[in-house]
Amino acid sequence: MLLTANQTRLLYERATVGHFAILAVNADSPAAVVDCLEAAKQTQAPIIIETSLWQLTGRSFGLGDPILGLARYLTDLAVLSNSERYKNTPVVFHTDHIKGPETLAILTAAINGIPTNLSDQEQRVFASSLSLDSSELSAEENIEMMCTLCSTAEARSEKATLEMEAGVDKGVTPPSETKGIFGAVEERHPGHLALWAPGVGTQHGLDDGNHIDSDAIQKHQELATEICSRPIGLALHGSSGLSNDALQAAVQAGTAKVNWSSESLLIRSSLAKRYFETHSEQLSRNHPDFKSTAMDNGLQSFIAEQYIPKVGERIEILGGKSKAPAFMAQLN
Numbered sequence: 001m002l003l004t005a006n007q008t009r010l011l012y013e014r015a016t017v018g019h020f021a022i023l024a025v026n027a028d029s030p031a032a033v034v035d036c037l038e039a040a041k042q043t044q045a046p047i048i049i050e051t052s053l054w055q056l057t058g059r060s061f062g063l064g065d066p067i068l069g070l071a072r073y074l075t076d077l078a079v080l081s082n083s084e085r086y087k088n089t090p091v092v093f094h095t096d097h098i099k100g101p102e103t104l105a106i107l108t109a110a111i112n113g114i115p116t117n118l119s120d121q122e123q124r125v126f127a128s129s130l131s132l133d134s135s136e137l138s139a140e141e142n143i144e145m146m147c148t149l150c151s152t153a154e155a156r157s158e159k160a161t162l163e164m165e166a167g168v169d170k171g172v173t174p175p176s177e178t179k180g181i182f183g184a185v186e187e188r189h190p191g192h193l194a195l196w197a198p199g200v201g202t203q204h205g206l207d208d209g210n211h212i213d214s215d216a217i218q219k220h221q222e223l224a225t226e227i228c229s230r231p232i233g234l235a236l237h238g239s240s241g242l243s244n245d246a247l248q249a250a251v252q253a254g255t256a257k258v259n260w261s262s263e264s265l266l267i268r269s270s271l272a273k274r275y276f277e278t279h280s281e282q283l284s285r286n287h288p289d290f291k292s293t294a295m296d297n298g299l300q301s302f303i304a305e306q307y308i309p310k311v312g313e314r315i316e317i318l319g320g321k322s323k324a325p326a327f328m329a330q331l332n
């Protein structure tokens with residue numbers, strides 16, 4: 001089931017208080033989305049499907065138009081998540097690393113709802129939670145943008161569910177920044193912030209030697225919780241390459257959402273490479289299996305067989321396994 005912003009805030013609080021983290025996969029194709037939902041269903045876990053600007057404008061979704069991309073991505077995810085097969089699987093749609101001049105246009109549309117038929121304003125789909133890429137923004141610009149998103153939700157008499165970030169790749173964020181940036185948004189628009197993503201030593205990408213500062217996670221988590229007077233979990237960016245022990249330490253220290261992109265892409269692309277290497281004979285024009293091998297379903301089924309268990313393993317490492325039934329019962 002695709003969660004609303006309010007249901008998503010409950011889920012993030014539940015993860016923070018219950019010391020587990022929800023896996024957030026940056027899924028960049030319809031097949032990757034299906035595989036992630038399948039892994040969540042098999043492990044009875046909640047899952048976050050997140051998308052960045054490069055997916056929204058990419059060939060599988062918006063073809064250069066991020067709003068069209070968001071409409072296609074979110075509509076597909078809503079139909080899939082609300083289908084009989086996944087009705088008991090809590091699914092969050094999160095916007096990740098949205099940046100550039102169209103940031104506010106994209107995120108405002110995500111809050112106000114995207115018409116599923118772009119010429120019919122009635123039927124709309126909504127994002128569950130939002131974040132934006134602050135790497136090219138000053139602290140003031142970051143605060144202003146987050147406050148604008150809060151105002152947009154308030155104009156609908158609603159609360160957005162926001163993840164705020166600061167200097168993710170720039171080492172450990174000093175606590176004074178948590179007070180100055182995160183605290184400023186909470187003071188002006190109480191109740192919208194749900195996750196805090198400061199720098200905790202990790203790096204985006206696949207560099208060897210990625211590491212994490214668990215003490216910094218705990219201090220930031222406690223400080224953010226104190227500022228908001230409600231449980232605020234940390235969102236961990238740049239988790240690729242971390243050991244299972246490091247991930248579990250991060251969860252115990254207060255991480256509620258773990259983003260996963262580079263490693264997931266590496267697994268999927270390596271499997272695609274292997275598929276074409278091992279099926280070159282079937283891909284010759286007179287082979288009896290040419291069609292079933294050449295069609296997208298052949299490749300995607302091959303990838304799914306090994307990718308889904310990897311996603312399931314990651315969910316289990318983060319403590320998300322079997323957390324869906326109790327959460328769904330809480331909603332009813």
Ligand SMILES: [Zn+2]
Nearest residue numbers: 204237238259
């Ligand atoms: Zn990130």
